[in-house]
Amino acid sequence: MGLLDQIAEGVINGDDEQVAQLTQQVIEQNRPPKQILDVGLIAGMNIVGQRFKAHEIFLPDVLLAAKAMYAGMDLLKPLLIAQGIPSVGRVVIGTVRGDLHDIGKNLVGIMLKGAGFDVIDLGRDVAPEEMVRAAKEQDAAVIGMSALLTTTMPAMGEVVQLLKQEKLDGKIKTIVGGAPVSKDFAHGIGADAYGFDAANAVDRVRQLVGA
């Protein structure tokens, strides 16, 4: 098994020490950082995502894998930046105004980072104006919103409307999710996508950015 496959294997097994050590080793061998990322770290995370979707493994296993992935990513990031290699895309996420339930949003953020996205987490109780402002400032391709209370779901529509008003709706896409949110609701407010769980959110965001 090649070193990059071993990195992928380390991610799958949630072995952060192995991943960090092997990533350091391949960096020292001057392997292109983008190749280490794609063939090692992200390839491992993709398998983890598939196994999760197939219910072969569960959330804690995915999160252990994510930690291992980050261990390698921490070493790679400065090199990717130095070489001007862009991330798959930048996503601003947050739990909407008035809502403090953030367990699901945190998971979506972790999984997106695990898939190679640059994630800016605005936290919880984030006002629509703040979401749009941050997305503009950070030049984000996607705004991801989470809501767990039916009473806070309308704030998602406000973000979509603000983007429309600023004629940014073609440029900055939106994805919504959270237990009470549905595909129909997403469609109704004009969001670009709906994610029913964290793994599905990654697939949808990939589609949105054409990755």
Place this chain on the structure above:
Amino acid sequence: MTETFTFSPDEVKPTRETVFENQGIPPGITVSGPVDSICEQALAMLARTAAPAGITGEISAAEFEQVYQGEGRNDPNTPVGGIFERADHLALFTVTIGERPAEEIARLFDENEFALASMLDAAASAAADNAAKLAERRYGDVLRGDGWGAPDGGVLRYSPGYCGWHVSGQRKLFDYLGPEEIGVTLTNRFLMQPLKSVSGIIIAAHRDVHKFAASFPFCRECETRECRERIRALFAE
């Protein structure tokens, strides 16, 4: 009259099965060694950081009607609306497990300890729910100690945000009860800080009073249908 109380972390400690369930792991699954040990770690951290506390305040049906009106945003028909008027006793409550578990969760996320952070989050949510259960039981025990309830009394709690009682109802509930005394405050958008807190009304009534059909418009959107189990439990006692 209000009453404050505390519970030990052990009293609100959730079972491993509940924590796993909150993590989306179905019952009966054998988890891996690392996952098993993370669960143990999370429960130990919860025991170190949780400071469960509660406050209850008895309230008459007439006074509760005012609280229940809240900001006027409830659904026109709700289960609580039909239940509280027939109650023998009512008490507002708020419970919390304190701020520290949430601080630990945030710290662990920052340190990329995602699995432990998420496990602790699941455990802390279950602990907050357990604290609400204990507050309900405690109030029921006091009433029964005073001779109420035999043989068909039933005590159940209901919360703003559920079943047509709009979450903004927490404002009046807070005005009346004053949970600031146990360190719980309300944001201007009606949510409680610390996050791991639960508020509501405990209703003591003949157990038949608590029965309702899950046929309200909002029941269609409800995923948990927890009310069914809670009502059933009253009749299993």
